[in-house]
Amino acid sequence: MSVSSLSRLLADSISRRKPYFSITTSLAFTTSSFADNYWTHLQKNDSNLEASLNSVKTELDASTVIEVLRRSVLAQQHISGLRFFIWSGHRPGYKHSSYVYRQACKLLDVKTDPVLITHVIDAYKLDGYTLSIKIFKVILNLCREADLAETGLRILKQMKEEFNCQPDMTMYNVVIRLYCSKGGMDMASDLMNEMMLLGLHPDMSMYVAMIKGFCDIRELEKACKLFEAMSEHGCKPNTVVYSALLDGFCLNGSMESGLKLLESMEKEGGDCSPNVVTYTSVIQRLCEKGKSTEALAILDRMEAKGCFPNRVTVVSLIQGLCDEGCLEKAIKMIDRVVAGGYVSFGECYSSLVIILLRMRRIEEAEKVFRNMIVAKVIPDGLAASLMIKNLCFESRYLDGFYLWNEIEKLGFFLPSIDTDIYSLLLAGLIKESNLVQVEKFAKSMADRKVHLKRPLDPYIVENLKRNGSKELQSFLKLNEESQ
Incomplete structure (x- = not known):
């Protein structure tokens, strides 16, 4: 069955989908010739869409992929658009970046309507198209970007049961990490065990995700057991893994265990040495619990180990000390870290x-x-x-x-100062009839092309037009026209 036939079968679902871009936008299908070539082939509605696309010899890049997707959405041809996206994602010499995946999720609205992924797999089956590992990887990466754990799990099962296609470690990794981020640790554990029975071994990023996931749901014992089991499977813990477990201890109120683990990291050294992120995490947790004095002691320890604080470390200490009413200590701490040349x-x-x-x-x-x-x-x-x-x-x-x-x-001109604050200050100066200051401030705004966000009192504006300088009158006139 052709793509056009399938589109008719799914018309009820697809027709409800709202285009991400309005038809009235300036796109109007007037874009590069690269996108034109691919769009022309999509419009043919061939029964073998991928074969048709393979015949196009046009260069493929991110902007072309995004433009073709936009046209597909505007034309309500979401399945064809997604098939083009999947096809292009495993072309020789081209690979979708994270940015392209984000744009695809937005344009196709996959996050709120993941059924489109199910529909596109159905379309492949109806057309008798053979799905490869590369195709499934693109689909799973789209699930990862859209945060679709259940859809990702369904795809893993379909691969094995319907397509006789065995997922590899990276594909399991995507789905396991999705479940970890959502607190679905039972399913994440089942998938890890399933993967290991197939002879696939978890990598460092998977262990970190699992340990962090257990810590997030306060299953510290399971996190510790997994931490201990890593070495048995040939994956030696490093600073990142230690830091994930340590942060879990601190986050769950086990500060004593966390500090002991920090001490172990310091003693072991090498690849397990605590870094600025590790120390800062401990400092943040101590400050959150009203223990800023103990947090200052951690600062001493990190400096002694040749690990220097960054702005996040310092801000955490400032916040903790101020929360406890220790402004003088905060200032002394600032002087100390500045003298060290860290911040x-x-x-x-x-x-x-x-x-x-x-x-x-x-x-x-x-x-x-x-x-x-x-x-x-x-x-x-x-x-x-x-x-x-x-x-x-x-x-x-x-x-x-x-x-x-x-x-x-x-x-020093402050480019990041909010325009609304300029408007607020100018309106206040005018209200109090501080005309000398108004003149100077308005001139500075005019020189820097800063426009008022809020309109001024019409009576005051008319008065200033009559009595103010030519520069001020010109500034007020320009801002009136821009309102």
Whole structure:
């Protein structure tokens, strides 16, 4: 039976599917000649679609694949589009990237309607098309991208029972990891045992996924048994595996066991030495449990082992110390890590400001921020945006303006500052009739082509047009036109 015949049989299901792109978009089927050639062959509705595609000698790349998929969706030919995607995924010299798989999931809406995968396999069977391992791998990778564990499991069973095709280790890996991510550890364990009975041995990534999966559902004993069994199957634990188990201990409240495991890693060394991710994980868990002083001791240990903290480590400590009201300790810790050259003053103090603002400790955040400016330490865009925003919310518009002005004097423009904050500050300055500051601020916005997000009071705008400078009048006019 041809693809067109099958499409009619499945019309009820497919017709309900909404196109990802509107017909009114600028696509209009006007694209590269590469996509034109493949699209022409898809339109022929040959009984052997793949043979027809094989005859095309046109170059195949990611943009061509995505464009053909778009056309298929617009034309409501989802099965043909998916068959093209599967066919193209195992062509010599070409391989779908993660980006292409993501686009296919979005365009075909596979995540919310996985029955399309079932339909395409039915289409292959009706056309008598022989399915290879390569075809099933593309389909399973699509399931992985769409997070479809049950569909992936169904495909594994179909391969063996209907197509006499034996899945390999990488294919089992895809489905096992999907179940691990969902907490379906019984099924993941069954699949691993099934795989091993076939003489296929788990790789390191599968062990990590399984151990993490057991830890996530608080099955620490099973995670430990799997950890111990690894070596028996010729897969020696390394830092990644140790770290997964250690994080599981910490996450489930077994901090003492976690710290003992960390000590074992430090003693064993080599491929099992804890890295910055390992130490940071322990620090995060200690801080979450209100044990920031113990977390500082872990910082000492990691430095002693020649493993240096990164920004995530430092932010975790800042958050933990601030949660416990230990601002002075946080500042001392920042000075220490900055002196070691691990993280910059700007990164650390910007993070401190953000954390204090989110805790509504505005006065302390402002003090830290102003000390940064005095010391000529440039804040990041988020810290500056949040600081000015909070001043505006307290109707301290002049303070917000002067703070912005001080940042400008440092010769640093904040490209990441939210346009809405510019609008908020300008509106506040206008409201309080601070015309000198309005002129300067509006000129800076005009120079940088920053447009207002929110419209200003019409009465105030008219007044400024009459009394403001030509530059201000021009700025207001441009923003009115862009609204």
